[in-house]
Amino acid sequence: MKYEVQTYTLCAGWVNLWTDDDSEPVTFDSREAAEAYLSNYLDGLAHAVKAGHLDDFNPEDYKIEKVPA
Numbered sequence: 001m002k003y004e005v006q007t008y009t010l011c012a013g014w015v016n017l018w019t020d021d022d023s024e025p026v027t028f029d030s031r032e033a034a035e036a037y038l039s040n041y042l043d044g045l046a047h048a049v050k051a052g053h054l055d056d057f058n059p060e061d062y063k064i065e066k067v068p069a
Helices: 031-050
Strands: 002-009 013-015 062-067
Touching: 002 031, 031 062
Parallel strands: none
Antiparallel strands: 002 013, 002 062
């Protein structure tokens, strides 16, 4: 199984918006790898808010889903 981080959008609902350098969707080989990547991303967003570079964000707008390999 593969896993992906999905972001909630008003127009499309839950979608994988994360892409690699070739504009291919990013997937992970394990849930743990996806969780670690998402945790690091959310930490970065929190740091940006604290530094005044971002107004705010909602961590509930992100989730990890299992996808077919």
